[in-house]
Amino acid sequence: MPGLIKGPAIFLAQFAGDDAPFNSLTSMAEWAAGLGYKGVQIPSFDARLFDLDKAAESDTYCDEVKGICADAGVEITELSTHLQGQLVAVHPAYDAAFDAFAPEAVHGNPAARQAWAVDQVKKAAVAARRLGLDTTVSFTGALAFPYLYPWPQRPAGLIEEAFGELARRWRPIFDAYEDQGVDIGFEIHPGEDVFDGATFEMFLAACNDHRRCRINYDPSHFLLQQMDYLAFIDIYHERICAFHVKDAEFNPDGRQGVYSGYQGWLTRAGRFRSLGDGQVNFAAIFSKLAQYGYDSWAVLEWECCLKSPEQGAAEGAPFIAAHIIEVTDKAFDDFAGGATDRGRIRRMMGLD
DSSP states (O other): OOOOOEEEEEEOTTTOOSSTTSSSHHHHHHHHHHTTOOEEEEETTOTTTOOHHHHTTOHHHHHHHHHHHHHHTOEEEEEEEHHHHHTTSBOGGGHHHHGGGSOGGGTTOHHHHHHHHHHHHHHHHHHHHHTTOSEEEEOOOBSSGGGOSOOSOOOTTHHHHHHHHHHHHHHHHHHHHHHHTOEEEEEOOBTBSOOSHHHHHHHHHHTTTOTTEEEEEOHHHHHHTTOOHHHHHHHHGGGEEEEEEOEEEEOOOSSOOTTGGGOOGGGOSEEEEOTTSSSOOHHHHHHHHHHTTOOSEEEEOOOOSSSOHHHHHHHHHHHHHHHOOOOOSSOTTGGGOOOOOHHHHHHHTTOO
């Protein structure tokens, strides 16, 4: 029987800041609950909200974190390691940009930065288990993304080597997650080597179909690539373990299309929008997920080039709640049926 999607929940990363109520987990949990959210996805990389190193070592600290959320009336949905996962694999072209995701002590030292990132992602598995969570969400990082377009011609074997190396870096991490009984749901996202279904399959194959390698489903990135985001659920539903509810729109014209002409978010053909303001068909998505028995969280990831985060967060909870399907345990035409009678069935087909 298909399950019931849980929610609404909210990813805290885009809202966290230095001013109250966005500067501590206590105040953010209360803020989220006040808007009608039932769960919070915690960015493990934001020290204002969470201490990952402490959580990986201390049941007492994890109990405190759970207590803070419970007192506010919300549950923890997942831990996010997006920024640390990004640093597991970084092409040199992005070294300077991605140093900002890591402590200053490893800036300018890609090997030390990667070692720190791997340690962080592994600690998240331990912390998740201490918190009673079965899932984390992350990015894969990228070694091949600068070679996305097949011009200039790529040397034969470049993509295969990139995915082989990506898998060599992630397989030990997956094994650490297996030890804890925790999944990693990757947000399939441009800028990562795993940015669509084809690249997820390549990564999965290189990782020997590791069962802890799963998907954080976010339709916004698929709409901006002009993918069939509903068919994606049909194909990969068994690997989907998390769900970012994020909207987007794509409005190509005579000047720009999918690549959006290096424009900023406001003037791009493809841009993220607040829930309900874009083109994603969430009624169909929630129906598909319910059909396949997805029973984990629906988590708002808010990004919008026009609307304020406060308005987006306030509108997000009722939007998600209105789309969650209370899955029935009855057939709508039960009133017209009857008890099973094999003899009657055979007579109806003229077999007796």
